[in-house]
Amino acid sequence: xxxxxxxxxxxxxxxxxxxxxxxxxxxxxxxxxxxxxxxxxxxxxxxxxxxxxxxxxxxxxxxxxxxxxxxxxxxxxxxxxxxxxxxxxxxxxxxxxxxxxxx
Amino acid sequence: xxxxxxxxxxxxxxxxxxxxxxxxxxxxxxxxxxxxxxxxxxxxxxxxxxxxxxxxxxxxxxxxxxxxxxxxxxxxxxxxxxxxxxxxxxxxxxxxxxxxxxxxxxxxxxxxxxxxxx
Numbered sequence: 001x002x003x004x005x006x007x008x009x010x011x012x013x014x015x016x017x018x019x020x021x022x023x024x025x026x027x028x029x030x031x032x033x034x035x036x037x038x039x040x041x042x043x044x045x046x047x048x049x050x051x052x053x054x055x056x057x058x059x060x061x062x063x064x065x066x067x068x069x070x071x072x073x074x075x076x077x078x079x080x081x082x083x084x085x086x087x088x089x090x091x092x093x094x095x096x097x098x099x100x101x102x103x
Numbered sequence: 104x105x106x107x108x109x110x111x112x113x114x115x116x117x118x119x120x121x122x123x124x125x126x127x128x129x130x131x132x133x134x135x136x137x138x139x140x141x142x143x144x145x146x147x148x149x150x151x152x153x154x155x156x157x158x159x160x161x162x163x164x165x166x167x168x169x170x171x172x173x174x175x176x177x178x179x180x181x182x183x184x185x186x187x188x189x190x191x192x193x194x195x196x197x198x199x200x201x202x203x204x205x206x207x208x209x210x211x212x213x214x215x216x217x218x219x220x221x
Contacts, residue, residue, distance in 0.1 A: 001165075022217075029208075032205065032207070034205075034206070036208075043198055043200075043211035043214050043217040044149065044198075045211075046207055049203070049209075050205055053205075054142075071194060087148065089149075089207060089208070091206060092139075092151040092164070094148060094150070094151065095148075
C-alpha cells in the first residue's frame with residue numbers, strides 16, 4: 001500500500017507571498033498525482049492532475065511539479081481566497097492535508 | 104455540467120446500516136468512468152470508501168471492505184452506498200465523486216453529514 005505524506009501540516013504565509021506544499025509517496029509512483037483545495041463546509045476542488053496540469057478554470061498562480069516520490073504544489077502569489085486545506089491524491093489514496101493559513 | 108447530489112438519512116443508530124444515494128445529472132453513468140464514495144470525519148482528512156463502474160465492477164477500501172456495498176442503477180443514473188454495522192467512528196461527511204480517466208476525482212457532490220448515534 002502506498003502512503004502519501006504531506007508537509008508541513010500547517011503553513012503560515014502572508015498574502016502576496018509564495019507558498020510551497022509538499023507531498024511524498026512511500027514508493028516511486030506514476031505521475032497521476034492530483035492536488036485538491038478544500039474550504040470549510042465545501043467539497044474538495046480539483047486543482048492539478050497529472051502532477052502538473054491545471055484543471056479547468058484554475059488560475060495560473062497554481063502550479064504542480066514533481067515525479068517519482070516527491071511532488072510539489074506552488075501558489076505563486078497568495079490571494080485571500082487561497083487560504084484553505086490542500087490534499088494530494090494518488091489512485092485511491094489521499095495525503096493527510098496541509099492547512100495553509102494567513103500569517 | 105456534471106453534477107452529483109448525495110441523499111440519505113443524516114442520523115443512523117450504532118450497529119445499523121448507513122445507506123446513501125448519489126444522483127448524477129449532466130452525464131450518463133452508462134457512458135463510462137468509475138464513480139466513488141469518499142468520507143471525511145469531522146476535522147479530519149479524506150478517506151476513499153469505494154468505487155463502481157457502470158457495469159457493476161467494484162473496488163473497495165480494504166479497511167472497510169467487509170462492511171461496504173456499492174451498487175449502481177443506470178436507469179436512474181445513480182449509485183448507492185451501504186455501510187453496515189456502523190459505529191461512532193463512521194460519523195463523517197460522505198461525498199460522492201466521479202473518478203476521471205486521469206485518475207482523479209474531478210466532480211464532487213456537496214457532501215452529506217451522517218452522524219452515528221443512538
